[in-house]
Amino acid sequence: MSVGGSTGIHSFSGVPRAEGTIGVRDRVLVLPSVICSHVVADRIAARVDGAVSAPHDHGCAQLGADNEQTRRAFLGLARNPNVAGVVVVGLGCEELQSDSVAAEMESAGVEVRELAIQGVGGTDACVEAGASVATELADGREDRRDSADLSDLTVGVVCSDLADSTVDRADPLAGEVVRRVVEAGGRAVVAGSERLVAHPDAAREATAPSAVSDLEALFERHRGAPAKVTRVARRASELGFADATVAWGGRRIEEVLAYGDRASIDSGLAVVDAPSEFAEAATGLVAAGAQIVLHVTADGIPAGHPLAPVVKVSADPGTVAALPDDVDLDASAASVDDALSRLLAVAGGEPSCAEEHGLSEFAITRVGPSM
Amino acid sequence: MAPTFTGYRRADGRVGVRNHVAVIPTSVAASSVADAIASAAGSPARATPHQMGTSQPRPAREQTERVLAGVGRNPNVGAALVVELGTEDVDAESLADEIAETGKAVETLSIREVGGTRAALARGEELVADLADEAGRARREEADASELVFGVECGGSDATSGIAANPAVGNACDRLIDDGGTASFSETPEFIGAEHILAERCVDDGVRERLLDRVSTRESMAELMGVDLRGAQPTPGNQEGGLTTIEEKSLGAISKGGTRPVRGIVDYAEQLPVGGGLVLMDTPGYDVESVVGKVAGGAQIVAFTTGRGSTTGNPIAPVIKVTGNPKTWARMANNVDVNASTVFGGESIAAVGERVYEALLAVADGRRTEAERRRLEEFAVNEIQPNELADAGADA
Amino acid sequence: MKGRVFDEAALVMSERDNVATAVDDLDEGREFDVDGSTVRLAEAVPFGHKFALAPLDAGDEVYKYGEVIGRAMAAIEPGEWVHTHNCESTRGRGDLAAAEGGADA
Incomplete structure (x- = not known):
């Protein structure tokens, strides 16, 4: 099947993983299990080629479902095909203990090392020891590449606004990409629960019967609570469901995932229960299995994500003009073939704009107050 | 003088x-x-x-x-x-x-x-x-201790926190307040089980009611999530260090604020007064967010007691680490500024409190803390969650 | 420090307390003479942890700092280690509220 379009490239070379998936990057993840160890995690990653850190605000003083969600997200991230191995760095006294987080990853087949600041005797010692195990994981990478195509991709899509330019031009382009990926046998995972919550009946109709109970669970989680991204929620309710979800390609929702969960469908569209805030959504998408993320942003939010390359799409003429180095695709000019070409080129190793400037943002969404 | x-x-x-x-x-x-x-x-x-x-x-x-x-x-x-x-x-x-x-x-x-x-x-x-x-x-010029707003935090607590480090830091708070300054501690979930003691020390009924109301709101968050507070408090490290319940942790935690009257309780990140005595702040017990709240409230220096060995600092305010655990002092001395475990060898709380107060003034004067030397500058803003807003009936 | 230390190894913080805190790693069998009665450790008690000074029934309040820190979940003999396995908090019990169907939430 011709999947890249007549003018684009059709395949890319990726990193084969043991479980049969393909990574588009080959990164060692240095993951703090709690905010208290995040500076140490940053320093470890900075010392090792191929290592990235994922600093976040959580891991302790979280209750119940909120705590579980952070733990699930950790595991989902560790199992992403872009990850060659993980170093979990704890403080030692936190709720999400680094050793149990690491043990869970190990049982899932992840190549993992673990250490805690209190265990090794302080921050200086932890940076040294962490850099040494991260180097070991980085050196252990096989440097193999296999040819892959759209059917091997899980493309994450987050649209962080519903501005007119987004709804009119950028979301339709993203939606076309989603359609082509799914038709080629690949997967699309999308964020933006505000859109479902604003239109529950339409959302039920758009969802496969097997996934409706998970959709109802999503509604239950959001019942009575204001949305985290006020502007998107407001606009989503003004627009109809179809207009608010153009970027989802008009495909049937085959799976509704809790934040942090991995997609289990072989192909098709899955929705992640994540807000339309870019950094929080991107983490949810990467945990769901996305190797690459399409970010539709009228505002031009510039940051990437530590684990997956992010392709920035904007149709706002002001943004495209103001941020020429930060926007990968001008949706007012690009065709779906252009978009797929860029996506596959980035999947094959070409740096995205965010990778060029090198700044990334990592966040995990919360569902309960800090204690 | x-x-x-x-x-x-x-x-x-x-x-x-x-x-x-x-x-x-x-x-x-x-x-x-x-x-x-x-x-x-x-x-x-x-x-x-x-x-x-x-x-x-x-x-x-x-x-x-x-x-x-x-x-x-x-x-x-x-x-x-x-x-x-x-x-x-x-x-x-x-x-x-x-x-x-x-x-x-x-x-x-x-x-x-x-x-x-x-x-x-x-x-x-x-x-x-x-x-x-x-x-x-700008040049350094002489200032009076009464111009200091001293934030006090505890994290990675164990049984030594309530016995040694917290009372010692509390003693330093008393000294600063007696010299005309402001001390502030927070972490409202760690008032649970000890709020009656704080309530008795409130200067008037208004402060007392506000304090008890804040404690009850924090406690109800466990109900909001439908779970036991023990899922988050005390933490695994607290428990390994001998702390069994939130009440026990709280009774040890409040001693870090000393013994002077409670003059007020302000909101998260609300301005703390200069020359205000002991003023509480309503924050989560989550250390980084809590420290940031007090720094946003104007605290120039923070003392942070830790039994297990928390290493976090802050980008804006120097954080003085104090441990009452002799093993932590031995293993992690390069992340700790003041050793309060000497209490177990017979040094009085007042004597350790004096050392903490000296450290406070020396750090105010420019001496760098261990966290500053290592540029450990954790920062996070407490985010009010949608379910809290729904529970409070707030409009978005 | 506040309270009385016995044999340089066990701290009783207030007269009212029915537990003592180990200020050293204590071995099973160690004996303390506390106000005329002998308390023999039924098990090892690590530094910072607590053991009972008096017999407790399930539901009895556990005192440290002269204040209630929780209640016994089972009968506890003098010299037994007191921790999360046999002493529970009475506060922040959202689990109990949930079990009651949230009727009082």
Whole structure:
């Protein structure tokens, strides 16, 4: 099947993983299990080629479902095909203990090392020891590449606004990409629960019967609570469901995932229960299995994500003009073939704009107050 | 005669113990740029990266604004750069104006206006260099201990915290208050089970009712999540260190504030008074968010007791680490400033308290803490969660 | 420090307390003479942890600092280690509220 379009490239070379998936990057993840160890995690990653850190605000003083969600997200991230191995760095006294987080990853087949600041005797010692195990994981990478195509991709899509330019031009382009990926046998995972919550009946109709109970669970989680991204929620309710979800390609929702969960469908569209805030959504998408993320942003939010390359799409003429180095695709000019070409080129190793400037943002969404 | 130290007297009369240039993003969308600007600019720039969204529900956004303004207004900040993407609900100009009211130099930088990430990094570095020149004109001059606002925190607690480190830091709080200063402790979930003792020390019924109300709201969060508080308090490290229940942890925790009357309780990141005695702040027990709340409230220095060995600092205020655990002192001395475990060898609480107070004044005078030496500068803003807002019946 | 230390190894913080805190790693069988009665450790008690000074029934309040820190979940003999396995908090019990169907939430 011709999947890249007549003018684009059709395949890319990726990193084969043991479980049969393909990574588009080959990164060692240095993951703090709690905010208290995040500076140490940053320093470890900075010392090792191929290592990235994922600093976040959580891991302790979280209750119940909120705590579980952070733990699930950790595991989902560790199992992403872009990850060659993980170093979990704890403080030692936190709720999400680094050793149990690491043990869970190990049982899932992840190549993992673990250490805690209190265990090794302080921050200086932890940076040294962490850099040494991260180097070991980085050196252990096989440097193999296999040819892959759209059917091997899980493309994450987050649209962080519903501005007119987004709804009119950028979301339709993203939606076309989603359609082509799914038709080629690949997967699309999308964020933006505000859109479902604003239109529950339409959302039920758009969802496969097997996934409706998970959709109802999503509604239950959001019942009575204001949305985290006020502007998107407001606009989503003004627009109809179809207009608010153009970027989802008009495909049937085959799976509704809790934040942090991995997609289990072989192909098709899955929705992640994540807000339309870019950094929080991107983490949810990467945990769901996305190797690459399409970010539709009228505002031009510039940051990437530590684990997956992010392709920035904007149709706002002001943004495209103001941020020429930060926007990968001008949706007012690009065709779906252009978009797929860029996506596959980035999947094959070409740096995205965010990778060029090198700044990334990592966040995990919360569902309960800090204690 | 009250002790003195040398600090940076600001136009609003408050005295800083450091002279940082704060680089403050208005949202997560500008956070990595702010961080990179501060890294590239080097000393004395300090970034306060955070993860608050561009379009938060109103009460959450107001809290974010209060924290960011408070951080910029902290007297340890000599000048500030506010960095925005340019589409946030938090307005960089009004945030800058609020900070500038204290008389310090403030600039704003819009990533969109300046032409993208790379241009923002270059322009940000120039602005910080100019601001550093401006701030660099300040000179340390003599100030009185009564001008100090001392934040007190405990984290990674164990049984030694309530026996040694917290009472010692509490003794230092008493000394500072007796010398006319302000001490503030917070972490409301760690009042649970000890609130009756604090309530007895409140100066009037208004403060008492407010305190008990805040404790009850925090306690009800466990009900909101439908779980046992024990899922988060005490933490596994607390338990391994001998703390069995939140009540036990709280009874040990409140001793870090000393024994003087409770004069008030302010909201998260609300301004703390100078010369105000003991004033509580309603914050989560989550250390980094809690410390940031007090620094946004104007605390120039924080003492942080830790039995297990928490290593976190803060970008704006020096954090003095105090441990009462002899094993932690032995293993992690290069992350700890004051050894309070000598209590177990017979040193009196008052004597350790005097050492903590001396450390407070020396750090105020410019001595760097272990966290400062290592640039351990954790920063996070407490985010009011949607289910809290729903529970409080707040409109978005 | 506040309270009385016995044999340089066990701290009783208030007269009212029915537990003592180990200020050293204590071995099983160690004996303390506390106000005329002998308390023999039924098990090892690590530094910072607590053991009972008096017999407790299930539901009895456990005192440290002269204040209630929780209640016994089972009968506890003098010299037994007192911790999360046999002493529970009475506060922040959202689990109990949930079990009651949230009727009082």
